[in-house]
Amino acid sequence: MTNEPHSEFSSVGKSLARPDVAAKATGAARFSADIALPGMLIGRILTSPHAHARIVAIDTSRAKALPGVAAVITHADVPKRGFTRSVMAEGLPPFAYETENLDQYILSDKARYIGDWVAAVAAVDLYVAERALDLIEVEYEVLPAVFDPEDALAPGAPVVHKGWKDNVAGVIEHPFNRGDLDAALASSAHVAEFSGRNSRQKQAHMEPDAAIASWDDKGRLTVWSPSQNAHLAKKAMGRRVFDIGEGNVRWITPAVGGGFGARLSFGVEPVAAMLAKVTGRPVKVLVTREEDFNGWNSRTEQRQTIRVGVGEAGEITAIEQDVLSDSGAYFSHSGTISAVNMQSTLGVMRSPVVRGKALMVYTNNPTASGMRGYGNPEGSFILQQALDIAAEKCGMDPVDFRLKNARGPGEPSMWEPQAITTCALPECIRRGAVAIGWDQKWHGWGAGKEGRYRRGVGMSIMTHASGAGGFLLEHSTAVMKLDEDGTASLSVSPCEMGQGILGVLAQIAAEGAGLRYEDVRTVTGDTDVTLFDIGTHASRSTYAIGNAALDAARKVKAIVVERAARMLGVESEGLDVRDGRVFAVADSSVGVSVAEVAHAGIYEYGTDARHIMATGKHQSVMHCPNFQAGFAEIEVDVETGVIKVLKLVIAHDIGRAINPLTVEGCLEGGAAQGLGYALTEDLVIDKGTGKVVSDSFATYKMLSALDMPEVEVILVEEPDPTGPFGAKGVGETGITNVAPAIANALYDAAGVRVHSLPITPEKVLEALRAHGAGA
Amino acid sequence: MAKEIATFIVNGQGYEVIVEPHMLLIDVLRDSIGLVGTKYGCGAGDCGACTVLLEGKPVFACLTLAVTARDRSLTTIEGLADGAGLHPIQQAFVDAGAVQCGFCTPGMVLTTKALLDENPEPTRGEIKAFLAGNLCRCTGYVKIVEAVESAAGILRNGGAR
Amino acid sequence: MHRALLPFEFSEPASVEEAVALVDGGRARALAGGVDLVLKMRLRQETPERVVSLQKIAGLDHVRVDAHGGGALHIGALATLRQVEQSAAVTQGWPLLAEAIASIVSMQTKVMGTLVGNLCVGTPASDVAPALFALGARVKIAGVGDERDIAVEDFFLGPGVTAVRPHELVTEVVVPARPVGSAGRFLKLSKTADDIAKVNVAVSVAFSRGTCAHARIAIGSAAPTPVRAVAAEELLLREDWCPATAKAAAEAAARSVRPISDVRSTADYRAEMVKVLVRDALTQAADGAGVLDGHDGKEA
CATH class of the missing domain: 3.10.20.30 (Beta-grasp domain)
Structure with a gap:
């Protein structure tokens, strides 16, 4: 264990068991698809077999005639209201929301990718629903399609969206561009350049999408689905998809089987809501894994070039980043992901001159979105190799080059108007280097390794937000109330999708209020109960919702102290609360239990009754960046191109680990996804037809237990004054450094670089051939 | 039929x-x-x-x-559990931090049960091989393997921890 | 795309005779473990009107060595991959087969799936097939009122196409006793440990005074069917054993494959890897057979 519990705390810093996991281990936890309502119908969606086709006619009569079918709907039955699948976009400031393309309808009259939604059925059961799908007859006019974003920009390319002059979905200039790039690069001692592209990694949450919708007799809609940001989804459903207002939508989030960014978008909820509206009955819409792979979520493929100018002393003089994003058929997250890519990629190193530009392009590929890291793993794969190339040109050790050029406290953060408060990156780099054995294993540039099996080490660094402040609305409100027995309910609205946030928030609230951890219940998952929150993304929940919970807890504690003081007949200044007991700091034998105080507040027979509760808030334009260094040691077989990862090290600037076990789990799981992103995971789309070829776990290969190497997680704790007990974010970060560290290790081992992800043996062998090395 | x-x-x-x-x-x-x-x-x-x-x-x-x-x-x-408590395998998964989103957990726990019924003292390699047909997207398997090792020890000890 | 299967008739015959009368390989399909068939039915790649479960037929789940038949290994049509992998007779007598099955890592697949079913899928990527090719296995096929017996190499006709005709069922795979002094090796390249092979190779060799006396080389995932590299085998039998011989045999083996590019790999890579894997497998098997330290052929 990396971290000793902090003795000054009762709950914080301890690896306490999460409140939600026992039910998950017994099968008692209820995920969306597990829920059955009385009278509920099963919904299924008909998808397009064509990548680009106008729907000339749909004959639903045979499907409707099938006994057990309650409704069949098509584009003709849905509101003519455009929306974006990104419900996270609801948190954008209005000027930025205007650049989001509202190009999505519940069902469309034109299919824009293979898998696009054409019609939907609600029936008494799955069997009838699927037979009805088979009976829907669609007449398509197949249109020319385009699958490559560069082809989509060519004059005369098929235009994906009607009424658009071309396929340019958007252009973003990095908001913090500065200086004269051409002049800076021209006067630099060296210019390093690296180009490449990432893959469309699938979030691949193990729980397939499912949604239940039900309308009551007053026209109020309730949705059950795995959303990462229920309050924003509520708004999007109430204002964009339907015109009923936020108050007429209640969003319930059952247990969520992983999200990784996918559930910042609408899944099948709009279809479920439409089917439920038409039938007047609850409808549960189910999808298959193949439909998910052919569908509406993946990391966005970005083609990038990064140039780094360096001065004589190894100081970075300029960085330029050029991004081309393949939005796929609909805009979804492609704008925000491109912007965040540039912020995080251009935000880690100090540079007097910065230039970033992103272009988003429509194609007839499945809709891309955002995945864990949200632009950072995309940009880091390019930047961190460019940095190594720059270090080589300067003859500097990659560790020293990064230590010299990385931003530190007081300097601008990735959201530049804000300064970095704390930064343990140098410590992360130093401890990570020791853990991987950098000084013993890195033999300098051009070490000229020989033999069939060649080992190498590589590194990467990153910064990531702990919250959306500055970029999106950053607002969480928490409520804490004390019951008569001194236990508390903490009402919060993160998405518990496996990361352990419910336990972390209970630990923070317990510590803040002076209660025992086991006496704090987290109440969540229902927008009728919880107060506003932008949800779980941007690695924000511990930091932002934690701050809100702590604010509420401290207010509760203050009320408890004040009332206890009156009960004890002492001054409140000398009292403290810990582990459920109020006591005098000077004489701990003087005290009263929180339970007694709470009970006395409610069962108060005079005029001073009070159910002790408080709301707490986090609102900020700051996002408290966290930092991380990652290292990899690999062995490459130059005859097969196979990379064997011997060890990964992730050293993270966590501020304070509220629960070290969950932080480790987050980073280990992130590392596994990062390793899949680096080496095996590839959403392959046929270039001729636009069909997703890797549409199953048999063809889209994530790591199995046998594929995981040793991962060493190092938690560097330097509490940040703005975080709850000093905590910073971690959720997305474990994924980011893995691919670039492996890519740099490959160069160290074999002197080659691969320019696209995943780094497959096929590509390694090709690079070795081109390099004249290998077998 | x-x-x-x-x-x-x-x-x-x-x-x-x-x-x-x-x-x-x-x-x-x-x-x-x-x-x-x-x-x-x-x-x-x-x-x-x-x-x-x-x-x-x-x-x-x-x-x-x-x-x-x-x-x-x-x-x-x-x-799996006898009564209201957790089976030792389930408890080991909870204690080791081997449950994140929990969607793979039922299958993972039952596969572990089959493993430990047939091989009460598996090596790390044997655990990984037996569980290789159960995908987990959250954990990177690190804590799952630790949980299985821990559960094996507990079960060999007659269920005592 | 579908989550549910289409309706079909279901039969559970009690004997092979009844079963062969029912199955026609098209509208009526045999079900053993179901791993492949049920998935294909969900995906509508197979839409049989009748599914004929073999699971109630007694006497098909054996893995046994026939002492009277020259010590051959008999694997019944219902013997699961897991049963074969765990059989002491197999791990001791035919470790190459156990090694190949071990490379299929999903325990559930091995518990449900049968070895015969694995062959009957007819996939060129079968891990079991190259091992059985290298071991010289034969396949027993029951028809209406008769039974035939073919070499496993003749069983595979094309991707998804086998020698099983309508109203026939594979009842058994028979693996002859291993040549004395022989050693085998199975090697596989795949994206992840649980993936299907990009290329797999099985070899079985025995030596006499520094030259190959027995050589069988089989390659999977590199042609429309698993293939035997006969030219490479002949070369091995002809030439004195040395690293160059292994390399030359590997080059020859690469000429006997016709790989394609697909979601798992490219044709070029596969062709290249056939050379590497065949050479490595031969070298490691030769080591196992004792040729390197001069102990080869001692038992012969």
């Missing part, structure tokens, strides 16, 4: 269910019997989330025709 009333013996209890040949075991367990702890992850035998024990051996409920499981002993995640 066409539609018939069949008996399924799940977690030691008999259930009479109307089945047709095309019904999959996972749907009978989840929809007909109401044991929704068995999870549908891929429908293709690729992820292992639907793993149940058929006569003690781990099988994919998503690729098993329900009719072929009639009158045979089935164990689902709901049948």
